[in-house]
Amino acid sequence: MQSDSMADRFIGKSIPRKEGRAKVTGRALYVDDMVMPGMLYGATVRSPVARGRIRGIRYAQGIPWDEFTIVTAQDIPGKNCVALMLNDQPCLADQVVNHAEEPVVLLAHPDRYLLEEARRAVELDIEPLPAVFTIDESLARQQVVWGEDNIFKSFLVESGDVESAWGHAHLIVEGEYETGAQEQLYIEPQGMIATFTAEQGLTVWGSMQCPYYVHRALMTLLDLPVNQVRVIQTETGGGFGGKEEYPSMIAGHAALLARKSGKPVKIVYDRMEDMAATTKRHPSRTRHRTAVTREGKLLAMDIEFVVDGGAYATLSPVVLSRGTIHAAGPYFCPNVRIRSQAVATNFPPHGAFRGFGAPQSIFALERQMDQVAKVLGLAPEELRRRNFVKQGETLAVGQVVREKVDMAGLMERALELSDYYAKRKRFAEENPRREVKKGIGLASFLHGAGFTGSGERYLASLVGAEATPEGRVRVLAASTEMGQGTMTVFSQIAAEALGVDYDMIEIVQPDTAVVPNSGPTVASRTCMVVGKLVESAVLGIRQQLLSSGLLPERYTSEQFRQACRQFIENHGALKSSSEYSAPPGVYWDDDKYRGDAYGAYAWAVYVAEVSVDLTTYEIRVDDFVAVQEVGRVINPVLATGQIEGGVAQGIGFALYENVVWQEGQMVNSQMTNYIMPTSADLPPIRVFFEEVPYAHGPGGAKGIGELPIDGPAPAIVNAIENAGGVNVNRIPVTPEVLMEALEGVHA
Amino acid sequence: MRSYLPAYDMRVPLELDEALETMARAPGEWKPFAGGTDLMVLLEQGKLAHRKFLSVARLKGLYGFALTDDHVTLGAMITYRQVQATAILQQEFPLLCRAAYETGGIATQNRGTLGGNIANASPAADSPPALLVYDAELELVSARGARWVPYAGFHLDYKKLDMRPEEVIRNIRLPRTKKNWRQHYRKVGTRRAQAISKVCFAGAALVDGGEINDVRIALGSVAPTVLRCRKTEALLRGSLTTEMVRAACDELAREIQPIDDFRSTARYRTRVAQKLLAEFLLGLIAPPAGDRA
Amino acid sequence: MPEVRKVAVSFAVNGEPRTVEAYPMARLLDVLRQDLLLTGTKEGCGEGECGACSVLIDGELVNSCLVPVAQAEGSRITTIEGIAGETLHAVQEAFVECGGAQCGICTPGMVLAAVTLVGRQSAQPTEDDIRNGLAGNLCRCTGYMRIFEAVLQACEKSVGAGA
């Protein structure tokens, strides 16, 4: 349904968040707010070393161990793995440990204080083995810590012929870029409650993004049939990818304890455990070799992209894939080669985090573009302008851009809104006299919405809709609300499609016993992909009412309600469902790793203005302009909030958020020492949308969730270079890093 | 919560005498507990070794405030919010107000106390450099009586205090001698608010016609304790020259002993400490309006 | 292990007198959530850093994870559950309207911090007042911009209403 903006009643309107009142009054229930009769608390005993052989487990004196439920790998009835992609990660370590904080023993007890004493009293006797902590060590393979070669996955993208292009180049520019691990730092730590009875099987409640991932992992771990496992999402206090795969682990732990004890078991991590043990953004290293013509046209891009996956594969193959596809950016270049690898180390597995590999490769590319511009003697914006991909041209993976795209237009708007040209000139004049230097920089980028490649086709997501006896319409989907506005946006889409009041739409709490599998809530797919299914599922309801003659062609909300009631009286129930099918002409070839990588892209240009204080080397972002084209904006306030939040995380990624590792262990696993931006650290974040309706999205929408984290880091580091003339190629650019760069000394 | 809670005791006496008696009976058995913003963090982490606490938060004797011609005397329980709201401190002791403003967030400022900040003895604490610059004195009381000690000698070594286990800090006294001094405070933390210092600088100088007549320099996070830099101060007499600034910066690098930790590096701390000193000294040449504090 | 006895502590919560039996060093946060079932107060860090556990004690904003219950004897405690009357507080209303709450986990603490800002200022607080006043309440979802807007809007409304 192509939307006609004038007629829209709900799409494009800032309808307040559906669960907003519950959240501002403290009534919204998160997993830690729930208690069950007879409930035990669970705790996890973790490996203190990064790699080793488990020789024994000792339970020290002074603890009434007979009161405790104790679970080890031996208690696992099914397969000891967190079922996901390669199923290589054990749910509890058995014989060997491959990273610090790897879970080995589980304990449960009704007294949480005694439980803590007991956790400390379990001694793991582990013989340490040599461990691998850098990408280079992993690639050197002196220690093989995973599989045969430490490689989880590799990809090759080739278009044109890079090797033959070097000879024709006017200039060749090389660069190497690094990004660090980043903690998702959702404010609600991970948590789950599990119950288990012989009759009803297993039920878990918890904080999660993907109920059906957890469902599958529990079936595998406990060897249970589909109908014996039920997963219910509770209000979720942020995820950002951190609650994509890890909840399967903690749910497994709670389930094992519940099964053995016969009682409900709650596991909620404290902040230190959450930070130290759960996933982070993959650290990366990217090498670029770029050839340009005299006219400033890209001739060849040779890109090597490596991410550190940590000890187990988890989602690394798909993180790598997204990072690889985004590595060449929104540019047209006739000859591109991208070689990428995800390698194993002995860190806790790195996992999903908003952006999923793209922020890493885009950071490298957008820094490289500035370097190329500098060498060519062109302004950064001019080099980009000359190379933006246009409608009908082809991206690196062979995808022809069929949508209307105007990157140059977006850039002009961003430069204007940020007063870029005037500032660049003024800063250049004033900086020599100033101790606090100013700079301005930009990044232009794209972000694919939905699963990469054939992901959506394999997934075949399903959404249901049904009318209630009161004549309301309920949407059944496994897509979770974790702050991004799923419930509100689905309600808007459904109300708009049906032409009925917003309040007539109910979104059912994700519960695998009730909702069909609409896939995981990741990859900016919820609005565009699942939202489209919501639209067609509710239209199915309407269609049935229309064909039954109960509903006239033109109707009011009240008439719709009446018709539903009547239909249910006549037929018992009114249901409909809708399954994903790829938009026409979208095709991806898995074997060749070529084709239409994403159904649609969001496009953006971000501009950052910074101050660099040469007394303290502190960097401050003074202003931030984010201009993007994301299709139709369904709810401007929610969408703006998504972009602002993503930019804030991107600013953290660029400047503050530094995971400090020692022997594979995070040593700053506290909010005091892992620095995320406070309200005093952020500039005004100014968000602007260009709206170009996307034909295959609900009401014309595309995905926006991940996009905003791609741009800030390169824009900021480009601005730092503009301010201080120093070329920094790794983030976070802490004051210490900047000082060493400025003084040209390596610590 | 990683501590075994049933092992921790707290009493909340209402009279100072009663509290001091309890402490005197078995010195070291009961430890003072003020706003808890340091102690409760340790409890959370399972790192609170001491088990018995005496809340001093209800002791009226620790809430004194006195203003004479020569001194301002503050009760040890004064919170950061109260520091900022006290007019005489705003007028004559701006560095202390600045430190209080830059400590934690509002909730921490409502509970955290100056006495606790001093006794907690973190080398990264933000008020002590200001207190050192102001030549603060502490009044320590026990059941046996009270004594005044200069704050400058209070920190003996890392977390080691010139305070007996049965004593509490009752008052902090600031001589009103720095009113006409040029003063400068700058905290360099891990972020702009709610941050732990990586380097914290406080300085004050009595300047007359381009001549330095007297000076105080104190820093946090650059040594096992907060540090008054007397050797550096010693070089800063007479008319201020660029050579003098350079020599003082060199001396400062010798006088401090910063370390590498997960918040920063020794190199960074040294460089920035020197730059902050230079910033302060060069500011003395500029007209007073240029002062940052 | 040495065991300390639980003590009876009395205080008023949201205007209601309450007495709890608790270990003297129990965190006020746990007493509110577990003993009094006031789960609107959240735990994000347990170390005073995130502000999710903010409550008002005698009208002042504090982190309840850092308050031992024994010190709360005789005090007046206000939690998020005590902020709305018949209708939402102006701050809550503004948070809903402006998009100040996303995942909602920081929201109760943020609302309490904002309430103290709005209540205290006779005039409109500056953006700096707001930034500083909320710096002890971390939010990972919003980037704070919608929250600033909500606070400003609430101030306008309450100043308007008061004038």
Ligand SMILES: Cc1cc2nc3c(=O)[nH]c(=O)nc-3n(C[C@H](O)[C@H](O)[C@H](O)COP(=O)(O)OP(=O)(O)OC[C@H]3O[C@@H](n4cnc5c(N)ncnc54)[C@H](O)[C@@H]3O)c2cc1C
């Ligand atoms: C989120 C957060 C942010 C913070 N930010 C900062 C910051 O920016 N800068 C900074 O300097 N600090 C900071 N702190 C630390 C802390 O707030 C301060 O050190 C505070 O001043 C401690 O005071 P208190 O009353 O809470 O001390 P408590 O925790 O009660 O006690 C601390 C120590 O002092 C002793 N003590 C307390 N009062 C007395 C007394 N009268 N006599 C003798 N001994 C006593 C106690 O026995 C204990 O050893 C922060 C803490 C938190 C939780």
Ligand code: FES
């Ligand atoms: S839980 Fe109390 S401040 Fe984070």
Ligand code: FES
């Ligand atoms: S709304 Fe999620 S942390 Fe603030």
